[in-house]
Amino acid sequence: AIGISLVLGLIYLIILAMQFPKLPLRAKLIIGFIFLTVVPLVILGVVANNATRSILVDQIKANILETSQAINADFQVFVNAQRSAAGQLARMPEVVAYMSLPQQKRAGSEQEHLVYDNFAEIAKEDMIFIKSYALVDLNGVNVLDTILSNRGTSYATEEFFTSVISAQKTYVSGLILTAATGDRDIYFATPVFSESDNLIGVLLIRYNASIIQSLFDQYNREHQAPAAATEYSYLVDDVNFFVIGHSVRADLLYKSYLEETDPRASALIERGAIKPESLDSALLGQPELISHLSSVESEPVAFRAPSRENDGEPAEVAAVRVPNTTWIIVTGQPVSTISTLTQSQTEDTVRTSIIITVFATLLALLVSSLFTNPLLQLTRVAENISAGDFTQRANIRSRDEIGVLANAFNNMSSQIQELVAGLERRVQERTSELAHTTELSEKRAQQLQTISEVARYVSTEKDLQTLLPLITRVVSERFGFYHVGIFLLDETGRYAVLRAANSSGGQEMLARQHRLEVGQTGIVGNVTSTGTPRVALDTGADAVYFNNPNLPDTRSEMALPLTARGVIIGALDVQSTAQNAFTEADVAILSLLADQVAIAIDNARLIDEAQNALAESQAIFSEYIAESWQKKTSAGILGYHQTLSGGRVITDLASAEPKEPANGHKTLEIPIRVRDQVIGKLDIKPVSNDTEWSEDDLSVVQAIAERLGLALDNARLFEETSTRASRERLVTEITTRIRGTNNPQEMIKTAVEELQRALGASRVEIVPQKISPSPDQ
Numbered sequence: 001a002i003g004i005s006l007v008l009g010l011i012y013l014i015i016l017a018m019q020f021p022k023l024p025l026r027a028k029l030i031i032g033f034i035f036l037t038v039v040p041l042v043i044l045g046v047v048a049n050n051a052t053r054s055i056l057v058d059q060i061k062a063n064i065l066e067t068s069q070a071i072n073a074d075f076q077v078f079v080n081a082q083r084s085a086a087g088q089l090a091r092m093p094e095v096v097a098y099m100s101l102p103q104q105k106r107a108g109s110e111q112e113h114l115v116y117d118n119f120a121e122i123a124k125e126d127m128i129f130i131k132s133y134a135l136v137d138l139n140g141v142n143v144l145d146t147i148l149s150n151r152g153t154s155y156a157t158e159e160f161f162t163s164v165i166s167a168q169k170t171y172v173s174g175l176i177l178t179a180a181t182g183d184r185d186i187y188f189a190t191p192v193f194s195e196s197d198n199l200i201g202v203l204l205i206r207y208n209a210s211i212i213q214s215l216f217d218q219y220n221r222e223h224q225a226p227a228a229a230t231e232y233s234y235l236v237d238d239v240n241f242f243v244i245g246h247s248v249r250a251d252l253l254y255k256s257y258l259e260e261t262d263p264r265a266s267a268l269i270e271r272g273a274i275k276p277e278s279l280d281s282a283l284l285g286q287p288e289l290i291s292h293l294s295s296v297e298s299e300p301v302a303f304r305a306p307s308r309e310n311d312g313e314p315a316e317v318a319a320v321r322v323p324n325t326t327w328i329i330v331t332g333q334p335v336s337t338i339s340t341l342t343q344s345q346t347e348d349t350v351r352t353s354i355i356i357t358v359f360a361t362l363l364a365l366l367v368s369s370l371f372t373n374p375l376l377q378l379t380r381v382a383e384n385i386s387a388g389d390f391t392q393r394a395n396i397r398s399r400d401e402i403g404v405l406a407n408a409f410n411n412m413s414s415q416i417q418e419l420v421a422g423l424e425r426r427v428q429e430r431t432s433e434l435a436h437t438t439e440l441s442e443k444r445a446q447q448l449q450t451i452s453e454v455a456r457y458v459s460t461e462k463d464l465q466t467l468l469p470l471i472t473r474v475v476s477e478r479f480g481f482y483h484v485g486i487f488l489l490d491e492t493g494r495y496a497v498l499r500a501a502n503s504s505g506g507q508e509m510l511a512r513q514h515r516l517e518v519g520q521t522g523i524v525g526n527v528t529s530t531g532t533p534r535v536a537l538d539t540g541a542d543a544v545y546f547n548n549p550n551l552p553d554t555r556s557e558m559a560l561p562l563t564a565r566g567v568i569i570g571a572l573d574v575q576s577t578a579q580n581a582f583t584e585a586d587v588a589i590l591s592l593l594a595d596q597v598a599i600a601i602d603n604a605r606l607i608d609e610a611q612n613a614l615a616e617s618q619a620i621f622s623e624y625i626a627e628s629w630q631k632k633t634s635a636g637i638l639g640y641h642q643t644l645s646g647g648r649v650i651t652d653l654a655s656a657e658p659k660e661p662a663n664g665h666k667t668l669e670i671p672i673r674v675r676d677q678v679i680g681k682l683d684i685k686p687v688s689n690d691t692e693w694s695e696d697d698l699s700v701v702q703a704i705a706e707r708l709g710l711a712l713d714n715a716r717l718f719e720e721t722s723t724r725a726s727r728e729r730l731v732t733e734i735t736t737r738i739r740g741t742n743n744p745q746e747m748i749k750t751a752v753e754e755l756q757r758a759l760g761a762s763r764v765e766i767v768p769q770k771i772s773p774s775p776d777q
Helices: 002-022 025-090 093-100 110-126 159-167 210-222 263-271 276-282 287-293 335-386 401-460 464-479 504-511 522-530 584-635 695-738 744-759
Strands: 130-136 142-145 176-178 183-193 199-208 232-237 243-246 301-307 313-321 327-334 483-489 495-501 515-517 534-536 556-564 567-576 639-643 646-650 668-674 677-684
Touching: 002 025, 025 183, 025 199, 025 210, 025 232, 025 313, 025 327, 025 335, 093 110, 093 130, 093 183, 093 199, 110 130, 110 142, 159 183, 159 199, 183 210, 199 210, 210 232, 210 243, 263 276, 287 301, 287 313, 313 335, 327 335, 335 401, 401 584, 464 483, 464 495, 464 584, 483 504, 483 522, 495 504, 495 522, 495 567, 515 522, 522 534, 522 556, 522 567, 556 584, 567 584, 584 677, 668 695, 677 695, 695 744
Parallel strands: none
Antiparallel strands: 130 142, 130 199, 176 183, 183 199, 232 243, 232 327, 301 313, 313 327, 483 495, 483 567, 495 515, 534 556, 556 567, 639 646, 668 677
């Protein structure tokens, strides 16, 4: 960026030098003065920037080393405390006595119970981070553990066991993962010596690895860093280079800096520490960092390496080993921080240079203005007047030739300004009148277009549940009203019930079935009672207005009656957030809209009534057909069966041909319908197994089934008519014979005989009944 700036500056200077002879006198004075000021400032800024950068690099290295050593001191205190506690436990007489027992006498012994109880009691003191206490014999077998399921586990190949056996001193492990259980552990392993100082076992204290992160969190709380700080610290082990604690990036915890090709990564998979499918996410792949960390011994090491904390950006790093452990404290600072600080210093220098340059420019302007200001002022005034700004005046008080010329310019500008101002005033008046007329015309056109659109909806949509919300939404959007609602009178005509609304408050009222008493409550109640439009230009001053908590922003309201065939069926309610929002023209326009809505509602109700009547008629007719055919079926003949050898009538289900196995026959079943009522079916079986039913076959059979249904229903109707005629004729004949005599006994005898013969009954009796007198007789 600096190189580009220098090149551009050089090009600018060359161009400026070429144009310098053509510049005005004032510009030449200013440029010369600025040049003599800026060049020394640039040289001084470059020297200061280089010196600052060198100092900042040394300071950052010292800071990160100091941070690493401070964190190392905290962890050293922690490690020493845990080593001391482990050593005291290993020297407990109960532990020494138990581990001194022969192997076959340990299980169930009194010493075992005593040691277990002591360990369990100690474990209660830190149940968050200490998972268990265990004793391991010289063969690496867990012989006693506060977690009973761990007993018998072999640690013979674990480094924390082999290191204690070989060195006979306390060993602090790195991170030990168990992928199957998700455990993340750290072991403090301490040798157990007999009374004769012979190694007889190993005491294991198993910690939750999160204790390391808790120490980092505690350090962060005690050493609160500034919000803009970019320094970071973390702890790794030098075995598998797992991140066990981190000051800023918790997402890197328990991940290793190993590469996938590293043999140690394969060993982790074989041990079950990492699942093969999660290898990519568990390994961070920082070979350069591992190379530097592997060289860390007792002395701090400083180096530069890529940083995962800053997406691979190089960082200045300081690493310190925690004594008597496999842990390494690493502190880093992105290299970009140095550039940022240097840039900040450079910006300060540039700002200072700019301030100096500005003062130099102001001084140059002041000096040059003494010579050129009168000429420049007169030139500006002339340019502004030629551009149309006749308010400009030349403020030159000199009495020389330039002063005379300035006065002439001022007089000319005043005369032209008066002339133009009069013309502009007349044009503005005409434009304002035209704009007002145009606005009114556009508003009326839009309102009429809305009414036309609503009329189109009315003609195409007959469902009130869809039509009414659509009308409220369109009217609200096109007219810009806060709330539009449609009220319809209930069946009693006592209440006006809200049926559709566009606003959120209206939706809440719909949900609770909002209604207003006709003639009693609100403007809507008044309109549905009187049938006259009502407008409240100021709802706060209108006595009839109903203050609705769901519509708190209403300032004016208008309600129009919905009248169909001379009957009030509801009201159109329109509300606005502005006072005096409605004019007489709005009332006229929205009255047309209300008439359209009323017609739509009435038409929809008539259509709904007609459809209900038609559906009821169709249901009764279908029931009649089903009942008639049910009686016909129970009367005798159930169907007809026809084959190549002949046909026969089916009078009961038992006489019907039994179902035969398919044997490849493709039976065609076509329902026989009468007015959408199934009264039977037509079963057709082909003669040959190879027969395929075509579309033409299906069409022919379906056409025959339709005509068969009509013919059967016509026959049924004819039969019912004939039966009814025979019954009426028989009744007429019996009645005629009864009326042939005036003797009551003969009438009774004739009636009995005719009924016995007509009904085929073996016995007919007429039993007289004694009429009891009424209570008042």
